Amino acid sequence: METDADAGTVQVKGLRKRFGSVTALDGLSFTLTPGQVTGFVGPNGAGKSTTLRIVLGLDAADDGEALIGGRPYRALSTPLQEVGALLDAGAVHPSRRGRDHLLWLAHSHRIPVRRVDEVLEQVGLASASRRRAGGYSLGMRQRLGIAAALLGDPPVLLLDEPVNGLDPEGIRWIRGFLKSLAREGRTVLVSSHLMSELEDSADHLVVIGRGRVIADTGVRELLAAASGDRVALRTSARTEAMTLLAAAGATVAATDRDALTVSGVNAEKVVQLLAGAGVPFSEVSAHRATLEEAYMELTGDALEFAAPPVTGTEAS
Amino acid sequence: MSERAVGHDGMSGRAVGHGARWVRTAHAEWTKLRTLHSTWWFLAALVLTMVAVSALTTGTLRAGDCAALRTCEEDTVKLSLTGVWVAQAVALLFGALAVSSEYGTGTIRTTLTAIPSRWRMLAAKAVVVGGLVAAAAAVGVFGSLYAGRELVLAAGFTPAAGYPAIGLGDGPTLRAAAGSFLYVVLVALLGLGLGTALRDTAGALTAGFLLLYGFPLVAALLTDPDWVEAAQRIAPASAGLSVLATRNLDALPIGPWAGLGVAAAWAGALLVVGWGVLRGRDV
Structure with a gap:
């Protein structure tokens, strides 16, 4: 009925x-x-x-x-x-x-x-x-x-x-x-x-x-899960920032000459630590995963027709 | 749903009567055929080939070919309807394409989402295809007989020589006229059945042409006359076209109406096969 x-x-x-x-x-x-x-x-x-x-x-x-x-x-x-x-x-x-x-x-x-x-x-x-x-x-x-x-x-x-x-x-x-x-x-x-x-x-x-x-799942939930609580940071003093944040318990990864991705510490705490120690920085933002990234994480092992990973020197 | 201002035509969309659904389905199938130029070309071709081939053949008739007109037993009505033999090909094409082109273009899926009852869809198609072909066949048969009447008289087959003018008042002539009209419609339905069963234009046409024109050829290759007659009795075209005869019926392999019945059985059987395929398979 x-x-x-x-x-x-x-x-x-x-x-x-x-x-x-x-x-x-x-x-x-x-x-x-x-x-x-x-x-x-x-x-x-x-x-x-x-x-x-x-x-x-x-x-x-x-x-x-x-x-x-x-x-x-x-x-x-x-x-x-x-x-x-x-x-x-x-x-x-x-x-x-x-x-x-x-x-x-x-x-x-x-x-x-x-x-x-x-x-x-x-x-x-x-x-x-x-x-x-x-x-x-x-x-x-x-x-x-x-x-x-x-x-x-x-x-x-x-x-x-x-x-x-x-x-x-x-x-x-x-x-x-x-x-x-x-x-x-x-x-x-x-x-x-x-x-x-x-x-x-x-x-x-x-x-x-x-x-x-x-x-x-809801799109928002999926994105939140994929984004984690990572913070993107841009600084001219990369080494000092890494040392300082690692000492505060964060996991830090360098993504570029002047860019870091920080996890385990939120954006507010990052700003506080850097400002307190006088380390210069130009940009702090919560990292937001794209839907595409979230999707790739989900389907990585479910691809029907996946191309083999690219190997060799020409891969960047 | 603020913008949902649409036509449920007064009735609740879910409580449409059975009869109304049939009418709508037939209307949709009619619109589908009506909006293709090819439909009108096919129907025009059906009329033209029937009349033209009939007239050309009848035009070759000469009274002088017969030693004595009275004993010549020339079947002038059958001769006047020779075009049916060619026009059936157009009917087959039209019937087959009415469904096979839907598979070719993928519109069959749109059709079946709008009309989920496959039985209703096929039946409506048969009604519309049959109706259109019937209209064209009626014009073609009348045109052929009218041309035949004039040409036969001109050739010297006059009432004085024992050949009454061709007219529908004559029982056997009426049978031949009605029979050839029905035969052309049956061939269109046979095409529809083949198209539904094979879901492919080339396949349906190959099978259809073999059935209509190949079967008699096979029969001609058989040496045993009993086998030849048996083949002519079961082949849709040779059996069905026996309905054209008005004289010398004893020489036919099968009676006029019985022959038409064989053609009807072929069309019916192929439609049933088509429906079986349509009903049971994914599209």
């Missing part, structure tokens, strides 16, 4: 899927909740697209289930009004005009035609909507795919690599757009193989590798 509590939630429970001898999904579980952008991240081949295809009822799972508002996708009678999905931006008939692609989708749900023009406007494709989709750039096809996902005004949006092919202006646009969709109370899932793409837009992360969930 569907209850209000279920509306807009997506539950993935213990999904397993094999393609021949390859295990694509190995007991994958997570839950998406409304009102936030969840980044769905993992290296290429980790199982992101397979998961989305199973959620959308296109592929059958060997085991486990995926529920939208408490029901499997194929049991939804007006799916476009419950879930909007962008799977593959290239999946448009090249001879059909962009607007007509949305028109047949609208007709499948008796969505009024004015809604078609509304979403075209919303994604910035109105002026190109009467051109054939075959002439669209990848970025324009992404926008068309996003328009299709928005067509039914669904409470849940599942977007597979929506940033692919967008120009810098488009990337800025989609980040803001995703956040605004979540602010409206929608459940938004964005998959990506590049953590940096999600840096400014995701609130929550589901990180997968080899068909399993590696991390299911």
Whole structure:
């Protein structure tokens, strides 16, 4: 039974899927909740697209289930009004005009035609909507795919690599757009193989590798954990600073001719110690890990297709 | 969700009636085909090839080729509908492409997210493809018979010589007209079944052409006449096209309606196979 509590939630429970001898999904579980952008991240081949295809009822799972508002996708009678999905931006008939692609989708749900023009406007494709989709750039096809996902005004949006092919202006646009969709109370899932793409837009992360969930965590918590309590310091008197801070119990590492990374002592204490001893310094800041660094720490041993480490003299 | 001002068309989005869902699905499939230029080219080609080939063939008819017109037993109606033999290729192409192009472009995934019931999707496609081909086939059959009527008379096969003018008032002529119309629609559905089963344009067309044109060739290679007749009875094209005959029915390998039934069985069986593949496999 569907209850209000279920509306807009997506539950993935213990999904397993094999393609021949390859295990694509190995007991994958997570839950998406409304009102936030969840980044769905993992290296290429980790199982992101397979998961989305199973959620959308296109592929059958060997085991486990995926529920939208408490029901499997194929049991939804007006799916476009419950879930909007962008799977593959290239999946448009090249001879059909962009607007007509949305028109047949609208007709499948008796969505009024004015809604078609509304979403075209919303994604910035109105002026190109009467051109054939075959002439669209990848970025324009992404926008068309996003328009299709928005067509039914669904409470849940599942977007597979929506940033692919967008120009810098488009990337800025989609980040803001995703956040605004979540602010409206929608459940938004964005998959990506590049953590940096999600840096400014995701609130929550589901990180997968080899068909399993590696991390299911808030972005802030993840960053805090990866950053530790390290302090970056710039000083012209490197040796004196190192001696002084080490004596105070800190672990100090030189990162450049005039730069140090200090851990075990907070920024305030560092300033106090250096000022007290008259050691000159020009910059003290709490070190903040990037999402990319945090992600690399998490997935280091879960890469499906990792290149061997670079060795030799040319490596810097 | 402040901006969620959208069309649930008065009804709750979740309580759409069964009938309404079918209508919507057919509407979507119709819009999908309607918005491709190729659809209209195919339908025009179907009409043109049928009428043109029919007229060209009938135009070669000469009364002088027969020693005695009355005993010549020329099947002028069947001759006037020769174009069906070529137009079926266009119908096959159109039917197969209606689904195989979706696999080629990846739109099948968009289709099945909008219409998760695969059975409903395929049935709606069959209705729309069948309806469009039926409209074109009707025009083609009428055009062929009209051209045939004039050409046959001009060739000297007149009522006075024992050949009444071709008209739908005549029972066997009406059967041939209705039968060829139905046959072309069945070939389009056969193409749709093949496209759904094979999920590939090249594969579906190869299989379809072999089935329509290769099967009779194989039959011709058989030396035993009993085997030849058996092959002609089960091949979709040679059995199905027996419905064109209006004279000398005893010489046919299979009766007109029974032959059309064989073609219908092929189309039905291939649609069922297509549905089985569609239902059970990942897309």
